[in-house]
Amino acid sequence: MKNHICSVAILFLSCGISLSAQAKGKSPAIEQSVVKILNAAQAFDFSSPWKPGNVQRSTGTGFVIAGNRIMTNAHVVSWAKRLEVTKHNDPTPYTADVEYVGHDCDLAVIKPRDPAFFTGTAPLPIGDLPELRSQVTTYGYPAGGQTISFTRGVVSRIEYNLYVHSGSVSLLNVQTDAAINPGNSGGPVMQGNKVVGVAFQGIGSLENTGFFIPTTIVQHFLKDIADGTYDGFPDFGAYTSELQNPAYRNYLALPAKHTGVVVDTILPNTAEAEVLKTKDVIIELAGRPIAPDGTVLYRGHRVSFTVGIDDAQVGEVVRLKVWRDKHEHNLLFKVSRNARRYAKFSNIYDVQPRYTIYAGLIFVPLQREYLKLFGASWYQEADDELLHHFWELPQINPRADREEWVVMSKTLPAPINTKLNVKGNGLVDKINGTRIERLEDVRQVFSSTAETFRIEYTNGAVDIIDRKQAEEQQPQILKLYGIGKDYSL
Amino acid sequence: MRGIVAMRPILLILLALFTTTLLFAVERKDTSFADSIVRIEVTRQTFNNYRPWQRTEIATEDGVGTIIAGNHILTTAQIARGAILLKVKKKGREIEYLANVAYKNYLANIALLSVEEEAFWRDVKPASLDTRILHNGKIRTPEYQETIYREGDGEIIQHKPLWGTFEGVMYPTMTVEVKGRNLDIGSPVVTDNGVLGIITARSDAEAKVLPAALISSILDEVAQKREIGFSRLGVHFGKLSNPAAARSAGLSGATRGILVQRFAQFSPARGALQAGDVLLKIGEFPIDDTGNYEDPEYGYISFGGYLNLPRNRGKAIPMTILRNGKEQLVSIPFKSFDYDAEGIPLYIFEKQAYFAVRGGIVFQELSVDYLRLWDPWWKKAPSHLRHLLQENTAVGDTPIKRTVIISQVLPDDYTQGYEDVSNKVVTAINGHPINSINDVAEAFTHEGGFHTIALRSPENRLVVLDAEGFSQAHATILEKFGITQQENLR
Numbered sequence: 001m002k003n004h005i006c007s008v009a010i011l012f013l014s015c016g017i018s019l020s021a022q023a024k025g026k027s028p029a030i031e032q033s034v035v036k037i038l039n040a041a042q043a044f045d046f047s048s049p050w051k052p053g054n055v056q057r058s059t060g061t062g063f064v065i066a067g068n069r070i071m072t073n074a075h076v077v078s079w080a081k082r083l084e085v086t087k088h089n090d091p092t093p094y095t096a097d098v099e100y101v102g103h104d105c106d107l108a109v110i111k112p113r114d115p116a117f118f119t120g121t122a123p124l125p126i127g128d129l130p131e132l133r134s135q136v137t138t139y140g141y142p143a144g145g146q147t148i149s150f151t152r153g154v155v156s157r158i159e160y161n162l163y164v165h166s167g168s169v170s171l172l173n174v175q176t177d178a179a180i181n182p183g184n185s186g187g188p189v190m191q192g193n194k195v196v197g198v199a200f201q202g203i204g205s206l207e208n209t210g211f212f213i214p215t216t217i218v219q220h221f222l223k224d225i226a227d228g229t230y231d232g233f234p235d236f237g238a239y240t241s242e243l244q245n246p247a248y249r250n251y252l253a254l255p256a257k258h259t260g261v262v263v264d265t266i267l268p269n270t271a272e273a274e275v276l277k278t279k280d281v282i283i284e285l286a287g288r289p290i291a292p293d294g295t296v297l298y299r300g301h302r303v304s305f306t307v308g309i310d311d312a313q314v315g316e317v318v319r320l321k322v323w324r325d326k327h328e329h330n331l332l333f334k335v336s337r338n339a340r341r342y343a344k345f346s347n348i349y350d351v352q353p354r355y356t357i358y359a360g361l362i363f364v365p366l367q368r369e370y371l372k373l374f375g376a377s378w379y380q381e382a383d384d385e386l387l388h389h390f391w392e393l394p395q396i397n398p399r400a401d402r403e404e405w406v407v408m409s410k411t412l413p414a415p416i417n418t419k420l421n422v423k424g425n426g427l428v429d430k431i432n433g434t435r436i437e438r439l440e441d442v443r444q445v446f447s448s449t450a451e452t453f454r455i456e457y458t459n460g461a462v463d464i465i466d467r468k469q470a471e472e473q474q475p476q477i478l479k480l481y482g483i484g485k486d487y488s489l
Numbered sequence: 490m491r492g493i494v495a496m497r498p499i500l501l502i503l504l505a506l507f508t509t510t511l512l513f514a515v516e517r518k519d520t521s522f523a524d525s526i527v528r529i530e531v532t533r534q535t536f537n538n539y540r541p542w543q544r545t546e547i548a549t550e551d552g553v554g555t556i557i558a559g560n561h562i563l564t565t566a567q568i569a570r571g572a573i574l575l576k577v578k579k580k581g582r583e584i585e586y587l588a589n590v591a592y593k594n595y596l597a598n599i600a601l602l603s604v605e606e607e608a609f610w611r612d613v614k615p616a617s618l619d620t621r622i623l624h625n626g627k628i629r630t631p632e633y634q635e636t637i638y639r640e641g642d643g644e645i646i647q648h649k650p651l652w653g654t655f656e657g658v659m660y661p662t663m664t665v666e667v668k669g670r671n672l673d674i675g676s677p678v679v680t681d682n683g684v685l686g687i688i689t690a691r692s693d694a695e696a697k698v699l700p701a702a703l704i705s706s707i708l709d710e711v712a713q714k715r716e717i718g719f720s721r722l723g724v725h726f727g728k729l730s731n732p733a734a735a736r737s738a739g740l741s742g743a744t745r746g747i748l749v750q751r752f753a754q755f756s757p758a759r760g761a762l763q764a765g766d767v768l769l770k771i772g773e774f775p776i777d778d779t780g781n782y783e784d785p786e787y788g789y790i791s792f793g794g795y796l797n798l799p800r801n802r803g804k805a806i807p808m809t810i811l812r813n814g815k816e817q818l819v820s821i822p823f824k825s826f827d828y829d830a831e832g833i834p835l836y837i838f839e840k841q842a843y844f845a846v847r848g849g850i851v852f853q854e855l856s857v858d859y860l861r862l863w864d865p866w867w868k869k870a871p872s873h874l875r876h877l878l879q880e881n882t883a884v885g886d887t888p889i890k891r892t893v894i895i896s897q898v899l900p901d902d903y904t905q906g907y908e909d910v911s912n913k914v915v916t917a918i919n920g921h922p923i924n925s926i927n928d929v930a931e932a933f934t935h936e937g938g939f940h941t942i943a944l945r946s947p948e949n950r951l952v953v954l955d956a957e958g959f960s961q962a963h964a965t966i967l968e969k970f971g972i973t974q975q976e977n978l979r
Contacts, residue, residue: 248906377868452736463734
């Protein structure tokens with residue numbers, strides 16, 4: 001669960017002020033392989049989930065990789081209705097399509113429809129994790145400028161950080177003092193003639209800091225898509241805490257030679273639930289000993305112990321060493337990824353929001369995208385009842401959590417619903433006695449032939465809807481509010 | 490002649506007396522409050538809710554009071570809250586007199602001040618109270634602007650039960666339109682008959698006024714030492730406006746009544762009412778499907794407003810309900826609301842928070858006053874603590890179950906690794922459930938092995954301390970952080 005943290009609004013995706021610094025002695029071949037991407041995007045309006053929003057144009061950068069593909073950031077190509085790519089010193093636009101996109105790691109590969117696009121370009125080779133203090137050069141088209149721009153800097157830090165595109169996933173990233181600005185996104189960060197990262201985000205409050213996605217993540221993404229589908233990074237279905245206090249170590253009878261993290265809460269129905277037990281001390285993961293602060297030494301850098309899970313592909317087996325009942329145990333577990341949990345905590349792209357409408361009541365899953373409607377500080381200022389079920393309940397009592405909670409988000413006023421108690425932001429517990437475990441259940445229950453539907457909300461509020469009236473009014477409601485389809489599941 | 494001469498002085502004296510009286514009457518009408526209103530300066534200091542062993546910074550505030558019979562100054566409890574020094578000034582002058590709080594009632598938001606110095610009571614005039622229940626009409630607002638006494642005009646907008654300043658309970662309150670510049674909290678609104686009420690809140694031209702009828706009944710109760718208090722039903726209800734909902738609740742015909750859903754911890758209705766009951770009448774008055782009824786004295790008001798109307802306060806509440814399809818009468822006892830009877834009190838007022846520092850860990854009973862450390866608390870305070878207020882109302886434990894949190898961990902070798910534990914709810918210590926701060930104080934008794942503190946979230950999260958080194962670490966940490974008081978228990 002370490003991936004699921006609340007994003008703080010200090011990080012920004014690199015879309016902002018332009019900066020062009022002419023680099024000296026650049027290789028023409030590299031320049032030729034760095035392309036500008038124009039995205040005409042149309043996202044959905046999550047408050048009216050049947051409604052596509054305005055078409056917005058933005059630009060980013062990409063670079064040619066092996067296999068006649070262009071690599072870029074997921075956020076550069078999100079919600080694309082049309083993508084165009086242009087090469088350095090060549091104004092011809094080429095139409096391209098998204099081939100694979102990893103919103104969790106903010107990477108994508110796109111493919112121009114015309115193979116002639118690649119004439120005069122060479123795939124850029126992917127290098128390794130750069131050394132601290134070593135020099136890097138970014139290539140890109142910041143602020144949508146027509147010509148390529150370069151910035152140079154050093155590798156300042158290599159650590160775990162939030163990837164703001166997903167808003168929920170923390171992965172390894174590299175900090176540099178080379179300027180990374182809007183439009184730079186998706187551009188290669190080069191060392192010699194090799195790509196050592198993909199520029200992707202910055203921090204508004206800090207000067208001279210930009211972040212790029214290291215090649216360990218890039219390679220993970222490329223390996224993942226090799227079989228033709230993108231599965232994403234595995235997650236970790238347990239809450240752990242640091243084991244710094246000597247008394248706690250003694251309490252667990254942990255020998256001096258071991259350090260690690262203690263397992264507090266294990267999420268049900270996960271691979272972790274099959275192998276881990278509460279109060280296990282995870283002392284090693286993927287062969288790396290875990291320090292009392294929950295870090296491991298990874299290629300010379302102290303990073304979160306979950307790097308061992310992130311390194312694996314979904315379905316691969318990872319080795320664990322735990323201290324349990326005063327003994328060491330070697331365990332194996334198959335890493336997995338819970339798509340519903342990812343969708344709950346993350347920003348969502350490229351797919352229409354899910355909803356179902358009955359009697360003018362709009363039901364949606366309790367997800368980050370819905371809570372974001374409460375404003376920039378949604379994680380603090382949204383209704384307590386919603387935040388409780390979103391953040392706290394899975395930690396207090398994970399067995400009482402549901403596959404997804406369903407919210408009656410708002411009401412489209414109509415005669416049938418004007419006198420209901422709950423008009424919006426109501427968390428649904430049961431309908432006609434059926435526990436609502438997922439959005440699909442709502443549609444299922446409403447399709448029954450009961451005379452009335454009794455909706456029970458988690459806060460104790462109850463509303464009753466007459467089925468005959470609801471069915472009579474549904475077509476008028478949809479017509480009145482211009483809704484083509486009463487659900488998207 | 491002698492007689493005539495002798496008569497003159499008497500006539501003169503009589504004439505003089507007559508003229509003086511006449512002049513006096515012209516200058517100062519009987520209805521003036523110039524000698525009745527006083528300015529109050531309060532110096533206030535309460536407890537720091539984050540470091541509850543410390544007091545807050547000193548602050549001062551101005552208010553207004555009215556001299557009433559019995560050598561008392563009438564003002565609001567809000568003005569007297571946390572007062573360490575009270576000074577009063579009369580007639581718009583600078584001379585200060587020290588005052589003390591003689592009586593304070595947060596539910597009604599009234600306070601009485603007393604002044605020992607005899608000089609204060611010279612040349613002052615106790616104001617009488619106008620206890621009429623008025624719903625409209627003109628009022629006046631006496632005030633001092635520097636040394637000049639003025640009266641502004643105003644008008645009553647409405648008079649009906651509203652939530653009191655400190656939430657908690659509902660009772661009749663006037664809303665008036667006012668104009669005065671210096672109408673601070675406590676200022677009286679008056680008629681020719683006396684003080685009609687005192688201002689408890691003001692925003693621009695609108696003020697909330699505690700009516701004299703209510704003040705007068707409280708003062709009588711205080712004098713007779715039999716305070717009735719103010720009740721709150723503590724029932725969460727749902728509306729039955731929707732015909733489908735009304736039918737499902739067993740009602741036929743026109744929609745009416747409201748549906749009982751759950752009870753607050755302190756609710757006097759437990760036992761008398763059940764979830765699923767439909768409240769049809771309060772007293773003899775039918776409750777409509779929005780929870781309101783037509784009151785003969787106060788008009789169209791919320792049914793909860795019935796409880797503390799002057800004619801009802803202190804009496805059992807008769808209700809007609811629909812249960813299992815049958816109408817029946819129930820009686821709910823009148824029970825005065827007590828802030829401390831809620832598991833997480835809305836206010837602890839100027840009291841010190843209940844806390845205990847043990848082994849570098851600061852344990853505290855959660856109150857809304859603690860959440861007020863964040864502003865505005867209902868938006869900014871940790872949402873998991875805010876949510877406890879809702880969970881709190883869902884249970885009915887006796888004795889009242891308190892929520893104990895670790896507010897902070899004081900950094901030390903002994904507490905190393907637990908620095909991130911803050912605002913976490915404690916469920917058990919050494920296996921004993923924690924339902925009040927006293928449970929915490931009693932939990933760290935054994936000397937060998939470990940002390941284990943279980944947190945509510947994440948599930949199974951423990952804070953483990955070395956029991957053997959506990960006493961010494963405890964003393965060292967208190968010393969190190971300058972904590973001179975280690976606990977405030979119930």
